[in-house]
Structure formats: C-alpha cells, structure tokens
Amino acid sequence: MAVYTEVADEDLGRFLARYDIGRVQSCKGIAEGVENTNYLLQTTGGRFILTLYEKRVDRADLPFFLGLMQHLAARGVNCPTPVLAKDGVALGELAGRPAVIVTFLEGMWPRRPAVSHCAELGAALAGLHLAGADFSIPRRNALGHAAWAPLFAQSRDRADTVQDGLAAEVDETLAVLDASWPGDLPAGVIHADLFPDNAFFLDDRLSGIIDFYFACNDLYAYDVSVCLNAWCFEQDGAFNVTKARALIGAYRRVRPLSAGELAALPVLARGSALRFLLTRLHDWLRVPPGALVVPKNPLEYLRKMRFHAGIADVRDYGVEP
Amino acid sequence: MAVYTEVADEDLGRFLARYDIGRVQSCKGIAEGVENTNYLLQTTGGRFILTLYEKRVDRADLPFFLGLMQHLAARGVNCPTPVLAKDGVALGELAGRPAVIVTFLEGMWPRRPAVSHCAELGAALAGLHLAGADFSIPRRNALGHAAWAPLFAQSRDRADTVQDGLAAEVDETLAVLDASWPGDLPAGVIHADLFPDNAFFLDDRLSGIIDFYFACNDLYAYDVSVCLNAWCFEQDGAFNVTKARALIGAYRRVRPLSAGELAALPVLARGSALRFLLTRLHDWLRVPPGALVVPKNPLEYLRKMRFHAGIADVRDYGVEP
Numbered sequence: 002m003a004v005y006t007e008v009a010d011e012d013l014g015r016f017l018a019r020y021d022i023g024r025v026q027s028c029k030g031i032a033e034g035v036e037n038t039n040y041l042l043q044t045t046g047g048r049f050i051l052t053l054y055e056k057r058v059d060r061a062d063l064p065f066f067l068g069l070m071q072h073l074a075a076r077g078v079n080c081p082t083p084v085l086a087k088d089g090v091a092l093g094e095l096a097g098r099p100a101v102i103v104t105f106l107e108g109m110w111p112r113r114p115a116v117s118h119c120a121e122l123g124a125a126l127a128g129l130h131l132a133g134a135d136f137s138i139p140r141r142n143a144l145g146h147a148a149w150a151p152l153f154a155q156s157r158d159r160a161d162t163v164q165d166g167l168a169a170e171v172d173e174t175l176a177v178l179d180a181s182w183p184g185d186l187p188a189g190v191i192h193a194d195l196f197p198d199n200a201f202f203l204d205d206r207l208s209g210i211i212d213f214y215f216a217c218n219d220l221y222a223y224d225v226s227v228c229l230n231a232w233c234f235e236q237d238g239a240f241n242v243t244k245a246r247a248l249i250g251a252y253r254r255v256r257p258l259s260a261g262e263l264a265a266l267p268v269l270a271r272g273s274a275l276r277f278l279l280t281r282l283h284d285w286l287r288v289p290p291g292a293l294v295v296p297k298n299p300l301e302y303l304r305k306m307r308f309h310a311g312i313a314d315v316r317d318y319g320v321e322p
Numbered sequence: 323m324a325v326y327t328e329v330a331d332e333d334l335g336r337f338l339a340r341y342d343i344g345r346v347q348s349c350k351g352i353a354e355g356v357e358n359t360n361y362l363l364q365t366t367g368g369r370f371i372l373t374l375y376e377k378r379v380d381r382a383d384l385p386f387f388l389g390l391m392q393h394l395a396a397r398g399v400n401c402p403t404p405v406l407a408k409d410g411v412a413l414g415e416l417a418g419r420p421a422v423i424v425t426f427l428e429g430m431w432p433r434r435p436a437v438s439h440c441a442e443l444g445a446a447l448a449g450l451h452l453a454g455a456d457f458s459i460p461r462r463n464a465l466g467h468a469a470w471a472p473l474f475a476q477s478r479d480r481a482d483t484v485q486d487g488l489a490a491e492v493d494e495t496l497a498v499l500d501a502s503w504p505g506d507l508p509a510g511v512i513h514a515d516l517f518p519d520n521a522f523f524l525d526d527r528l529s530g531i532i533d534f535y536f537a538c539n540d541l542y543a544y545d546v547s548v549c550l551n552a553w554c555f556e557q558d559g560a561f562n563v564t565k566a567r568a569l570i571g572a573y574r575r576v577r578p579l580s581a582g583e584l585a586a587l588p589v590l591a592r593g594s595a596l597r598f599l600l601t602r603l604h605d606w607l608r609v610p611p612g613a614l615v616v617p618k619n620p621l622e623y624l625r626k627m628r629f630h631a632g633i634a635d636v637r638d639y640g641v642e643p
Binding site: 005007008009010011013024025026027028029030031032033041043048105106107108109110111112113201202203204 | 326328329331332334345346347348349350351352353354362369426427428429430431432433434522523524
C-alpha cells in the first residue's frame with residue numbers, strides 16, 4: 002500500500018471501547034488498497050475491516066462515502082457497511098486519522114477475470130446504479146471529463162519522456178473528446194473505479210463490491226466504459242469481445258441502456274481510458290524516493306485509448322444496439 | 323513487505339483441494355513480515371495463515387522450520403503449526419513457490435511493550451528453549467558470531483558514509499568479541515529474532531510466538547541478549563532496567579541461568595547489537611530502486627552496542643547474579 006499507519010494496541014483498545022462489537026482477537030494490516038490503511042479486525046463479535054483515512058482522502062467527502070455505503074447496503078447491495086459506535090456515530094479518530102469500522106465481505110477478487118465474472122460484474126454494476134439513484138448527497142467527479150485537461154497540464158512537458166509523441170496524442174484526444182462528449186445521458190451515483198480488485202467472488206458468484214472512494218455523480222454509461230477497460234482486455238492487450246458482450250448484456254438485463262448511451266460508449270470508453278492514462282502518468286512522473294508502491298504503467302491505457310478511437314460502432318464491442 | 327507474490331484464485335482453489343480444511347471464504351495478503359508472502363486465509367473450517375516462501379529462504383531449511391514448529395507446538399508452545407494435506411505432507415507448491423498452511427494465532431503484537439509484556443516474553447522464551455531442547459534437526463546460525471566479520475567485509479568500505487568512524491568502531495568491537503566470546507555455555511534451539519512483532523498478546527498475556535525463520539542452534543543466553551536489545555530500550559534510546567529485570571527474572575523462573583551465562587550477558591548483548599547493526603547496515607547500503615520497504619536505521623543498534631560495551635556487571639541490567 003502507499004500509506005501505512007501503525008495502530009498501537011492500547012489505542013485500538015480505547016477506540017474499540019466506543020463500539021459494541023466484542024473484544025479484539027487479532028488485527029492485521031492488509032496489503033491491499035492504496036488510498037487508505039486497512040486492517041482485518043477479528044473480535045469476539047465477528048470479522049470487520051478497520052479503515053484509517055490517509056491524506057489523499059478529503060475529510061469533507063467522508064459523509065458522502067459512508068452515507069453511500071449505508072444507503073446501498075440498505076438496498077441490498079453487498080458492500081461494506083459502516084458499523085455505528087454506541088453513540089450512533091460511524092466516524093471516529095484513531096492514530097490521528099479519521100477511522101471507521103465496516104463489515105467484512107467474504108470472497109476473493111479474480112486475478113484472471115473470466116467471461117462469467119464479467120457477466121456477474123455487469124449485473125452488479127447495474128444494480129448499484131439503480132440502488133444509488135435516490136441517494137441524496139451529491140459529489141462531483143473530481144477526475145471526470147472536465148478535469149482531464151488541467152490534470153494533463155501538470156505532466157504535459159514531461160509526457161514525451163514516457164513515450165515519444167504522447168503529448169500530441171493526448172492533446173488531440175482531449176480535443177476530440179471535448180467536441181463529442183455527451184452531455185444529456187442518464188446520470189447518478191457511479192462507482193468510477195470498479196476494477197477486478199474491487200469485486201469479490203465466492204464460487205464464481207459476485208459476493209461484494211468494495212472501495213467507494215472514487216464514487217461520485219456522473220454518467221452511468223461512463224461507469225460501464227470504465228469496466229469495459231478494466232475487465233475486458235487480456236494481459237497481452239487484446240480486447241475480448243466475449244467478455245464485453247457478457248458484461249454489457251448482463252448490465253442491460255438489470256438496467257436497460259438507451260440508444261444514446263450505447264452510441265456514446267466508444268467515446269466514453271476512450272475518455273475513461275484517458276482518465277486512467279492521465280492519473281497513471283501523473284504518478285509515474287512523480288515516484289518519490291523510497292516509494293512504497295511500484296507505479297502502474299500508463300502506456301497500458303494509451304493502448305486501450307487507441308483501441309476505442311478505432312471503434313466506429315458499438316457492434317464492435319459485441320453488442321447489438 | 324519486501325516481496326509479494328500474487329496468488330490467482332483458481333490456483334488457490336487447486337492448492338486447497340489437497341487439504342481437508344473446507345472451502346475458501348477469503349484470502350487477504352498481510353502487510354507484515356519481510357521474508358515471505360503471507361495471506362490470512364479464511365475457510366469454512368477456520369482461520370489459517372498461508373505462507374509462500376520467497377527467495378531469501380533456503381528450501382533446504384524448510385524441513386527444519388516446519389519440523390521445529392510441529393515439535394514446539396506438540397510440547398505446548400503457542401506457535402503456528404503446519405497443517406498437513408490429505409497425503410500427510412505439510413509442504414506444497416503454489417504460484418511457483420514452496421508454500422505451507424499454518425494455524426492462525428490470535429493476538430496482537432505490542433507496539434509499545436510494557437514491563438508486563440517483557441515478563442511474559444521472558445517466561446515464553448525460556449519455555450521455548452526447554453521445549454526445543456530435544457529437537458533433532460540441527461541448523462547452524464548463519465548470522466551468528468562467526469558470520470559477522472565476513473558480513474561486515476561486504477559493507478566496510480562504505481560504512482563511514484553512514485556515520486563517521488563506524489568502520490573503526492566495528493573493527494574494534496569485532497576484535498573485542500573475538501577475544502571474549504564465550505564458547506562453553508548451554509546451547510540448543512534459539513528463536514534468534516524474537517522482536518515485539520513476533521510475539522502476540524491477548525489481554526496482556528502472551529498468546530503466541532511466530533516467525534521461526536531465523537531459528538537455529540546457538541547459545542540460549544545469546545537469545546536472551548537479542549530480547550534485551552529488542553524489548554528493553556525505549557524509543558529515545560534509553561535502557562529500561564525495569565523491563566530487563568522483568569524479562570530476565572521471568573526467564574530464570576522457568577529456566578535458570580548459570581553464573582557463566584549471567585556473566586557473559588554484556589558481551590553477548592554487545593554481539594547481538596552488532597548482529598542487527600550489521601544486517602541493517604548491509605540493507606541500508608543496498609536499497610534497490612523502487613524498493614518496497616524502507617530499510618531500518620542501523621544506527622539504532624550502534625547506540626545499543628555502545629551501551630552494552632559500558633556494562634561491566636550484570637547488576638547493571640537490574641539482575642542479581
């Protein structure tokens with residue numbers, strides 16, 4: 002993980018005294034997640050995840066994140082649910098950081114997603130969109146379409162050190178997306194980061210969705226395009242049309258996609274590929290000395306962006322309009 | 323952790339089919355331990371630790387490590403016990419690495435050890451020494467007294483870049499230790515790395531000892547000296563004589579220390595401080611680009627080494643001979 006806060010046992014004891022979840026039996030730091038510190042907490046009352054929010058998370062966003070998880074869980078979405086302390090409050094403080102205890106979700110994330118995983122994921126994504134539709138707290142997408150040009154401006158002068166011609170290619174893509182970005186599609190709460198490591202499976206059935214720390218209000222079909230990029234390409238960079246068909250097909254059976262949403266998918270997918278290209282490029286150029294994480298290669302998403310630039314029709318994703 | 327091997331869910335499923343421990347419910351990488359990859363594995367049969375041995379562990383040593391844990395557990399020591407597969411074999415292979423499932427120990431390691439922890443630890447260390455006395459497989463201490471001069475030779479020319487005069491001070495210490503190192507004290511299986519993060523506590527009682535991957539045959543009193551260094555100094559570098567008295571006193575109530583062992587403690591403690599100074603110096607000078615761990619500061623152990631050099635009598639540790 003990028004950040005890791007040690008919790009002293011006596012501090013943990015004081016923190017847990019606020020809750021009615023039994024005595025601690027073990028508490029182990031988990032090597033997953035890059036935004037926050039996570040512990041797997043076992044008490045006499047069960048298993049939980051203890052999350053300490055590190056600097057990258059804005060405290061002002063915590064009511065949105067915690068409220069959304071409560072909202073979704075109440076509507077049957079399998080996601081971590083904040084555990085309330087005896088005083089009815091979910092958010093506390095531990096080791097100088099905002100901290101929360103959430104319920105533990107069984108399952109493992111798929112290291113090599115299969116077609117069946119993509120179908121499960123598509124249905125779950127649509128269910129999440131429906132369940133979040135009446136959530137009342139808004140949150141702007143800080144990494145949405147409008148943010149890409151200013152984000153790129155921070156890396157533009159060094160972009161060609163990563164790949165020759167990258168700056169010009171991103172400039173051109175930004176211009177194309179500005180001219181073609183859809184403005185009138187159905188929107189609501191989206192996950193915005195539903196990669197395989199955020200989806201748990203048990204016996205090939207989806208058992209839960211985690212990590213809502215990029216969730217925000219944006220186009221539903223944009224969230225679908227994020228998943229196309231994250232789930233439907235093979236290790237060698239090839240697009241797997243069978244996986245795309247399974248993902249989108251299962252999504253549509255739960256929440257129908259309009260003709261406008263389907264037609265916009267190629268430009269949305271090009272945009273979401275650019276979004277991950279840009280954040281990875283930003284991190285790639287700013288690896289601090291002694292960094293605790295190896296940055297992800299931005300060029301994986303350059304290749305995905307180019308793939309979508311070549312898609313003229315949603316049928317090329319294996320989907321009937 | 324220093325090394326981290328991803329395990330694909332389908333590979334894990336095949337691996338677990340060898341065992342009779344139920345179906346997997348979750349499997350999360352643990353952010354503890356630097357030598358191996360560890361997962362906290364939950365199945366319908368209970369909680370376990372899944373360990374994948376990385377390159378730093380010599381495969382030829384695995385029968386010693388696994389056999390020792392079985393031997394100690396059979397004699398009542400609370401330590402991880404290898405779980406046998408259906409074919410009666412503990413050691414398997416997963417993700418191209420030797421792999422083993424061991425029992426899960428409840429408890430947390432003390433981030434700020436108190437006097438009561440030191441007393442518990444001392445008694446447990448003595449119990450470990452007694453329980454291991456009849457273990458039949460030998461293992462030389464690869465980081466014992468004889469190894470320090472050749473280990474330092476690999477860092478000597480750059481030692482003064484860490485602290486001016488360090489090379490000469492280590493040379494002098496090596497000479498003193500060579501002239502005074504005891505050869506005829508009671509010896510047997512020692513833990514050799516019993517730092518606070520390798521000792522678990524529940525409600526202030528020691529609940530288990532983990533990480534036997536430095537265990538070997540060496541002087542029992544040397545193991546006591548390792549714990550003096552690891553448990554009895556405060557964050558500011560001050561030696562806490564109350565903790566030392568508690569640790570050694572509790573040890574002696576389980577396994578008496580001879581007059582010779584007590585008299586040798588200052589030179590043994592100076593030696594064990596040098597051992598951790600040298601391995602930390604070695605790692606400090608060789609941090610690879612993009613390293614996943616921040617190396618530990620070797621100078622903490624230079625200060626401890628100097629402290630013990632000034633001890634003329636074991637009474638200075640708060641102990642009556």
